[in-house]
Amino acid sequence: MLKHANPNLSREDMALLLREHGITPTHQRIEIAHTLFSRCEHLSADQIMASVNLRHSETSKATVYNTLKLFLEKGLIREVIVDPSKVFYDPNTAPHHHFFNVESGELTDIEADAMQISGLPELPQGMVADSVDIIVRIRPSHSGGLHA
Structure with missing residues (x-):
């Protein structure tokens, strides 16, 4: 399990990470995982979607939210709720x-x-x-x- 973001991670690394957690690595899931794990920051769903769509504009808000929910369920990320209107996703699960x-x-x-x-x-x-x-x-x- 990754504990900290690493800017040198490849998309192949992301596909392997997803498989290790029982997640089928689709193109969009790989891009969302890469956005989360290659940056040293906590991101909101909107920030993740904006980053992913810089490379591939076909990713919908529903796909981002569904993927984040799946990553949470599989223990790949954690959710940090600052207040009801501010939710961040943290790839550091330690x-x-x-x-x-x-x-x-x-x-x-x-x-x-x-x-x-x-x-x-x-x-x-x-x-x-x-x-x-x-x-x-x-x-x-x-x-x-x-x-x-």
Whole structure:
């Protein structure tokens, strides 16, 4: 499994990655995977579609969303929901957290070992913790906020 984006990945690498996850590598799936895994950034579905359509304008919004859903189901990417209107897709599936710049809209990684969580609330009976995702919302200090 890839943990970080790599700009040197070929489309053949993407086809192999998809096959390893039980996904039939169609042309459009390969292009979407290449967009996700060759860049060192978190992308929205619209950004992915725009990037894919720079090379091949036949990819529809429905195809992008359906492919992202498939990639999520197969554990190839993770979804980072900053708020209901801002969803990013992250090819780094290793445990980590995020900074979200509320002014620029940029999402960046925080290594998991850079944060400590001292405890979780008691879980409902019969439940186990699956993961903990922390989003730290930031803004430039000149724009006000909690500690301007």
